[in-house]
Amino acid sequence: MTSFTPAETAAMHRAVVIAASPDAPAGPNPRVGCVILSPDGHVLAEGYHRGAGTAHAEVDALANLAAAGISAYGTTAVVTLEPCNHQGRTGPCAQALLDAGVADVVYAQDDPTAQARGGAAALAAAGVRVRRGLCAEQAARLNRPWLLAVTTGRPMVTWKLAATLDGRVAAADTTSRWITPPAARHDAHRLRRDCDAIMVGTGTVLADDPALTIRDEAGRSAPARLQPLRVVVGSRPIPPTAQVLADANHLLLPDHDPHAVLAALASREIRHVLLEGGPTLAAAFLRAGVVDEVVAYVAPALLGAGPAAVADFGVSTIADALRLHHPHVVVLGEGDNLAIRLTGDPDPGGTNRTTASITPIHHHAEENH
Amino acid sequence: MTSFTPAETAAMHRAVVIAASPDAPAGPNPRVGCVILSPDGHVLAEGYHRGAGTAHAEVDALANLAAAGISAYGTTAVVTLEPCNHQGRTGPCAQALLDAGVADVVYAQDDPTAQARGGAAALAAAGVRVRRGLCAEQAARLNRPWLLAVTTGRPMVTWKLAATLDGRVAAADTTSRWITPPAARHDAHRLRRDCDAIMVGTGTVLADDPALTIRDEAGRSAPARLQPLRVVVGSRPIPPTAQVLADANHLLLPDHDPHAVLAALASREIRHVLLEGGPTLAAAFLRAGVVDEVVAYVAPALLGAGPAAVADFGVSTIADALRLHHPHVVVLGEGDNLAIRLTGDPDPGGTNRTTASITPIHHHAEENH
Numbered sequence: 209m210t211s212f213t214p215a216e217t218a219a220m221h222r223a224v225v226i227a228a229s230p231d232a233p234a235g236p237n238p239r240v241g242c243v244i245l246s247p248d249g250h251v252l253a254e255g256y257h258r259g260a261g262t263a264h265a266e267v268d269a270l271a272n273l274a275a276a277g278i279s280a281y282g283t284t285a286v287v288t289l290e291p292c293n294h295q296g297r298t299g300p301c302a303q304a305l306l307d308a309g310v311a312d313v314v315y316a317q318d319d320p321t322a323q324a325r326g327g328a329a330a331l332a333a334a335g336v337r338v339r340r341g342l343c344a345e346q347a348a349r350l351n352r353p354w355l356l357a358v359t360t361g362r363p364m365v366t367w368k369l370a371a372t373l374d375g376r377v378a379a380a381d382t383t384s385r386w387i388t389p390p391a392a393r394h395d396a397h398r399l400r401r402d403c404d405a406i407m408v409g410t411g412t413v414l415a416d417d418p419a420l421t422i423r424d425e426a427g428r429s430a431p432a433r434l435q436p437l438r439v440v441v442g443s444r445p446i447p448p449t450a451q452v453l454a455d456a457n458h459l460l461l462p463d464h465d466p467h468a469v470l471a472a473l474a475s476r477e478i479r480h481v482l483l484e485g486g487p488t489l490a491a492a493f494l495r496a497g498v499v500d501e502v503v504a505y506v507a508p509a510l511l512g513a514g515p516a517a518v519a520d521f522g523v524s525t526i527a528d529a530l531r532l533h534h535p536h537v538v539v540l541g542e543g544d545n546l547a548i549r550l551t552g553d554p555d556p557g558g559t560n561r562t563t564a565s566i567t568p569i570h571h572h573a574e575e576n577h
Numbered sequence: 578m579t580s581f582t583p584a585e586t587a588a589m590h591r592a593v594v595i596a597a598s599p600d601a602p603a604g605p606n607p608r609v610g611c612v613i614l615s616p617d618g619h620v621l622a623e624g625y626h627r628g629a630g631t632a633h634a635e636v637d638a639l640a641n642l643a644a645a646g647i648s649a650y651g652t653t654a655v656v657t658l659e660p661c662n663h664q665g666r667t668g669p670c671a672q673a674l675l676d677a678g679v680a681d682v683v684y685a686q687d688d689p690t691a692q693a694r695g696g697a698a699a700l701a702a703a704g705v706r707v708r709r710g711l712c713a714e715q716a717a718r719l720n721r722p723w724l725l726a727v728t729t730g731r732p733m734v735t736w737k738l739a740a741t742l743d744g745r746v747a748a749a750d751t752t753s754r755w756i757t758p759p760a761a762r763h764d765a766h767r768l769r770r771d772c773d774a775i776m777v778g779t780g781t782v783l784a785d786d787p788a789l790t791i792r793d794e795a796g797r798s799a800p801a802r803l804q805p806l807r808v809v810v811g812s813r814p815i816p817p818t819a820q821v822l823a824d825a826n827h828l829l830l831p832d833h834d835p836h837a838v839l840a841a842l843a844s845r846e847i848r849h850v851l852l853e854g855g856p857t858l859a860a861a862f863l864r865a866g867v868v869d870e871v872v873a874y875v876a877p878a879l880l881g882a883g884p885a886a887v888a889d890f891g892v893s894t895i896a897d898a899l900r901l902h903h904p905h906v907v908v909l910g911e912g913d914n915l916a917i918r919l920t921g922d923p924d925p926g927g928t929n930r931t932t933a934s935i936t937p938i939h940h941h942a943e944e945n946h
Contacts, residue, residue: 369742369743371742371743371744372744372898373738373740373744373871373873373875373886373901373919374738374740374744374885374886374887375740375741375742375743375744375745375885375886376744376885378895379892379893379894379895379897379898380889380892380893380894381893381894383894383895383896384895385895386895387895387898491881494879494881502742502879504742506742506875506917506919507900508900508901508904508919508921509898509899509900509901510863510871510886510887510890510892510898510899510901510923511892511895511898511899512860512863512885512887512888512889512890512891512892512899513889513892513893516743516744516745516881516885517742517743517744517879518743518879518881519881520749520881520882521879521881522881523748523749523879523880523881523882524748524749524750524882525748525749525750525752526747526748526750526752526753526754526755526756526880527752528748529741529748529756529878529879529880530878530879530880530881531876531877531878531913532742532877532878532879533913534912534913535877535912535913535915537906537908537915537917539906543903543904544900544902544903544904546904546906548875548906548917548919550742550875550877550917552877554879
């Protein structure tokens with residue numbers, strides 16, 4: 209059984225934290241952190257990947273080490289993902305570690321992509337001591353959308369809904385601002401930050417004219433480079449004045465077949481899409497079995513009439529109800545401004561168990577990672 | 578400003594606890610606890626009311642004191658409700674305290690009923706030191722249904738619902754067993770124990786044939802004397818084999834007007850009724866503004882079709898949504914068997930703000946308290 213020192217475990221915890229730094233945005237590449245330890249277990253340097261086109265975590269850490277005037281000879285590199293083995297703009301990370309004289313590599317999870325895998329074997333063949341599996345679960349959680357996307361060939365889909373206790377997402381006259389209190393709306397904006405794309409149906413654009421942008425609590429927009437792609441699905445015409453069309457960072461997809469929609473997003477290297485409504489589009493994705501996560505905001509309020517959170521998606525009897533696994537409940541806000549956030553994962557496959565046949569996304573080594 | 582000693586405060590906390598003893602069942606009378614202290618603040622005896630026809634808390638405590646061979650002369654009685662002043666089977670409690678020689682009376686809240694109030698004034702007139710208001714909020718919480726019933730003249734109404742995240746209380750084929758996991762169903766049975774009556778519409782009887790009885794986790798029925806009155810509202814015929822008709826402890830009310838229903842229950846001294854469905858009956862009570870508390874069990878599941886938790890009750894736009902005040906969230910169960918319980922109080926008045934003109938219930942001194 210592989211064993212790790214307390215210093216290596218502490219270093220991996222730190223590597224996971226820095227991998228999720230605020231300037232490591234969602235995007236086509238995985239989040240990766242790296243910490244370099246001296247032979248006696250002291251932290252010498254750290255680094256992380258800042259997104260497509262920038263240095264990998266290992267190279268970033270080695271550069272920081274060199275900048276401090278310290279040799280990497282005989283050190284241990286602790287990294288959240290298997291070092292890549294592909295020849296890109298800067299050469300593979302495995303080679304960079306070898307060239308620097310790193311003696312020991314500890315990593316959390318294997319790289320599942322066809323182009324990047326093999327770094328561990330290359331290092332071991334060159335005489336480096338290589339160990340894997342430390343904090344593998346935390347590392348997987350860090351990159352759930354990326355792992356799902358590179359192994360299934362489609363983006364991870366998170367469906368977000370905001371409903372009353374009786375499951376309404378709007379009143380009878382279609383007004384829906386605001387069903388949930390401010391704390392829930394701010395939380396939903398944080399959710400948008402974790403996604404590469406936000407998707408709604410044309411019905412939602414016609415009813416609500418949402419901006420689908422990331423804004424802070426004061427209503428100020430985040431910088432353009434952090435704004436997710438705005439995706440509108442469906443064939444109903446939307447007015448040219450619609451807010452989703454405000455700049456070029458949008459995509460109109462008339463074909464509302466979920467598999468076709470996801471293939472179009474995959475071809476743009478979208479790894480994580482947030483489905484924000486409406487009920488018909490959500491039902492289509494649930495029916496197709498391509499909703500990976502549900503984030504429901506429930507307000508302590510009742511409407512008695514108005515559209516339900518989701519349209520018929522093929523369940524006719526209680527035994528077939530779509531149950532969410534690993535449910536997690538958080539109470540947001542307080543007093544009369546309280547709301548519940550319930551997160552969970554639907555059964556894979558949905559009510560229509562046909563499997564999509566989409567070619568897995570390949571790692572775009574040259575341009576991105 | 579009235580002041581209380583630490584010993585009196587501790588005694589009142591204890592009095593509140595014993596007032597809610599398991600054998601102090603829901604019923605027409607308030608829950609009351611009493612602790613008797615020596616002049617130097619030691620607990621000498623305690624007592625509580627065990628329901629209609631049994632000794633009042635003060636008399637129970639004095640009897641326990643006498644049984645221990647201790648004189649009540651010069652003691653302090655700490656009691657959760659103003660001692661009654663009415664001549665019943667055993668004479669008023671105020672007189673019993675005077676006769677025993679109690680020198681000091683501390684109570685939490687005034688008795689609001691026309692027949693019983695005045696005990697504090699009678700004690701003070703006789704030279705007893707009387708102080709009120711210690712732990713008044715806790716004492717009021719102990720008797721919320723009773724206080725609401727004696728001041729409004731109708732039973733308190735708690736509406737219980739069990740729904741999916743999309744607000745469905747049954748699937749498209751009307752099956753609903755079980756929407757919520759075991760932990761939520763057990764909790765709902767505890768809720769029944771706190772009520773004098775359980776009410777459903779005829780539609781629910783026809784769809785589900787519920788027993789509406791209190792059962793333990795193994796499915797065994799509680800003793801008959803602890804079973805609430807089963808109330809069926811509506812004019813649709815129900816079969817003679819329906820489980821709600823299993824014994825005489827039921828009431829059929831063809832008139833589904835909420836005010837008429839509540840007047841019929843008030844005349845039977847029902848202080849707290851649990852409205853368990855269905856959506857039409859719940860809507861009628863919400864529209865009439867006579868739902869005092871909502872207890873919602875929400876399962877992490879989706880149905881997409883089937884009846885909603887509540888039918889149209891007159892809200893047409895989001896600004897008029899019925900918001901629950903003092904919302905309180907509890908997570909029941911764990912893992913995939915988790916459910917949320919959300920409790921809150923609707924705005925008084927509902928969507929139909931006409932006030933019921935029902936004569937307040939009088940305290941039935943002779944028979945009950």
